[in-house]
Amino acid sequence: MTKRLIPILLLGLHLLVEPRISAQEYRFSKIEKIPNLSFLSYVFTGLDILEQMDFAPLQGKTIAILCNQTSVDRNGRHLLDLISKQPDIKVKAVFAPEFGLFGGAAPNLKLTGKKSIEPLTGAYIVDLFGRYVLPPDWSLKGVDLILIDIQDTGVRYSTFITTITKIIEAAAEWDIPLIVLDRPNPLRGDIVDGPIVRPAYQSFEGYHLVPIRHGLTIGEYVLMVNEMGWAKDLARVDLTVIPMANWRRKQWYDETGLPWVPPAPDLASSEILLAYTGTALLNGTNLNVGHGTDKPYLRFGAPWLVGQILFEKISQYKLPGVDFKIIRYKPHLRPNMKTAPLYYGEWCGGLEIEITDRNKFDPLATATTIILLTRQLYPREFQWLGDGYIDKLFGHDLLRTFAAQGKPPDYLPPLWFHDVLRFNDFRQRFLLYK
DSSP: OHHHHHHHHHHHHHHHOOOOSOOSOOSSEEEOOOOOOTTSOSOBOHHHHHHHTTTGGGTTOEEEEEOOTTOBOTTSOBHHHHHHTOTTOEEEEEEEOTTTTTTTOOOOOEEETTEEEOTTTOOEEEETTTTOSSOOHHHHTTOOEEEEOOOOOSBTTOSHHHHHHHHHHHHHHHTOOEEEEOOOOTTOSSOOBSOOOOGGGOBTTBOSSOOSBOOOOHHHHHHHHHHHTOSGGGOOOOEEEEOOBSOOTTOOGGGTTOOOOOSSTTOOSHHHHHHHHHHGGGGGBTSBOSTTSSSTTTEEEETTOOHHHHHHHHHTTOOTTEEEEEEEEOOOOOTTOSSOOTTTTSOEEEEEEEESOTTTOOHHHHHHHHHHHHHHHOTTTOOBOTTTHHHHHHSSSHHHHHHHHTOOGGGSGGGGHHHHHHHHHHGGGGOOOO
């Protein structure tokens, strides 16, 4: 009964807290005033707004840019292409997040010694997820401001916000201002779900104390980080957020009219991203979660798992907005995969997820049910992977402890409901859109 009450309570909460476009003052940050474009029906990203401003905040400056393949305007033109046509803007460095500057693709980059050169702007490419974590001093020397334009996933597992936080730390030392071009939360901005990270389980994939599904745009999230001093040593910067026009919190990404560019190689569609919100937790187990197939995060299995048995068990829970199909599949190496998937070349029994109603589908309740039932049915074969990796993904050890106790899966979601309410209340002052 408790489980069924949660969506109703959250719906009521969403209806009660719909802030207007932010008019409040922030201590360390400001929100750029933009024209009223409500007479148009489509969404303009922060990049679209910057184009309408003729790139005025960047003119005459030497800049560094954090971007990737998602940094396109509503017509599909990339930020670097647009900037390269501005003769009064010099780009010294381009920072690349996880998955690289082009999301695993292999563009024709120039090489100067050991450094890669971005061909459109002539800027050095700095890898902030491999060789570096913090921007090196040479990449910031002489830089007037740092521009950030990247599509976040709306899910805490993404490392993009962590990379931005590291940029804030470095920029604070050099007294360099930041401009963030806002983009939609692709999973809607009115839904918060999952436990808040406990400090003992912070990691690069859970750097800040937020729920798994945080319901923030990237601009709102960086605004929160900067105002709260969540960077190391309370570092803060002169931050400007250029907001979107016409985006509403209840919108899914495919309702914005914007082109979908996958933020990660395995997130080829918004449906996969929604499933990933929950099934990415399976990466902390010895279940293959569709890696090495054309449906990552929408299927799962293992050589020792019998799909029929799990199907009969999970069907008893009548999880909302989702159906399951019994499958057998064999993971293979796919384009841009750097390592072989779990159970490479082996036949796996398992289930495939079909989201039948995305507004009712609960990805976290679904994923934790899958994990807990699999462990109950296969106590000898099921394993947690890595050094407590599941705890870092989940945010604390509650899921692993719950599994050890053998409690029913539907008892788990109510345990993070207080976290949802607390964070939803906390985030209100940083919300920029209705």
